[in-house]
Structures are given as structure tokens and as C-alpha cells.
Amino acid sequence: MIREQYLKQLWELLSPVPERLRREWMFDYEEHFRMAAEHGRSEAEAANELGDPRVIAKELLLNYRVGEAENKSGSITLVSRAVLAAVSLGFFNLIFVLGPYVALLGVLLALWATAIAVGLSSVMAIYEGLYGGGITLLQGTFMAMALIALGMLIGAGAHWLTRAVAKMTLGYLKFNSRVMRVKNK
Numbered sequence: 001m002i003r004e005q006y007l008k009q010l011w012e013l014l015s016p017v018p019e020r021l022r023r024e025w026m027f028d029y030e031e032h033f034r035m036a037a038e039h040g041r042s043e044a045e046a047a048n049e050l051g052d053p054r055v056i057a058k059e060l061l062l063n064y065r066v067g068e069a070e071n072k073s074g075s076i077t078l079v080s081r082a083v084l085a086a087v088s089l090g091f092f093n094l095i096f097v098l099g100p101y102v103a104l105l106g107v108l109l110a111l112w113a114t115a116i117a118v119g120l121s122s123v124m125a126i127y128e129g130l131y132g133g134g135i136t137l138l139q140g141t142f143m144a145m146a147l148i149a150l151g152m153l154i155g156a157g158a159h160w161l162t163r164a165v166a167k168m169t170l171g172y173l174k175f176n177s178r179v180m181r182v183k184n185k
Helices: 002-013 019-038 043-050 053-071 076-087 091-131 137-184
Strands: none
Touching: 002 019, 002 043, 002 053, 019 043, 019 053, 053 076, 053 137, 076 091, 076 137, 091 137
16 A cells, blocks of 8 residues: 555656656656565565655656756756756755856846847937937947947847856756755665
């Protein structure tokens, strides 16, 4: 009975994972119970050896989220899911993973907003050249081209920085996962 409850709970906790992969993982845990029975150990002993299914599910989900984010070239949405999976592993991660990650996302958002604002300000330069008295149309056009170029440069830098932050975050999450796994043993 313990075996069925343990495996059912683990199965339900791993519901965000695709069924094919979930079945593969579950086979390993079913095999552990089978091997324990062959060696004369009880289901309770086998369950104790494995540990809490909630912790196992959190670790497996973190590894899945990190792998998923790596396969999709560090999509910020997938990296954020991996960060949230890491935060669920403990208070340490709440402080040392989520805090800096939210701060970096704020900086990236500000950088992207700056790139868009500088690019859109070119419209105001042209408007000023057409209807304002401060600059001529030719000056407004050249200012608009310079502002668009500057906006594109800032956007390219923001894109590169976004990718770098995603890659760095995934690397740290892998390291953190290994440290947490060693700490739990």
C-alpha cells in the first residue's frame, strides 16, 4: 500500500512534466521498489531510502525546467519557470535566486524600454522639423535617423544582455541544484 501511495503522490506532483518523460521517471522509482522487495526490504524501507516524494518532485521539476530552458535557447519565460522551480526548494533559494533574478529582470526591462523610447523619439524629431520652429526638416530627419540607430544599438545590447543573463541564470540553477542535492544527502 505504501508503494502505491508513494508512486501516486509522485505522479501527481510531476503533472507539469510531459507524460512520456514522467512515465520514464516513474519506471525508475517503481524499479527501486521492485529491487527492494527482491532483497527482502519492506515498502516502507524503500520509501524511506528514496526520501520525501515532494522533494524528489521539486528536484526533478527543477532539472526538467532548466533543461527545457536550455533547449529553447534561454527563453526568459522558461528561465523564469526554472527560477520558480528552484525557489520551491527552500528559503535559501528565495533570497539568493529570486531576489537577484527579479532585480536583473528589472534592469533588462528598463533597458528594453529605453531602446524603444529612443527609437520612438525619432518621430518627435521629424514632427519638430515639420511643424516646430526649433529645427529644420533636414535636421529633424538626421536626428531621427541618429535616434533610430541609437535605439537599435541599445536594443541589440539589450538582446545580448538578455541572452547572457538567461545563460548565466541557467548555469547558476544547475550549480544550485547540485549543491542542494549534496546538502540533502
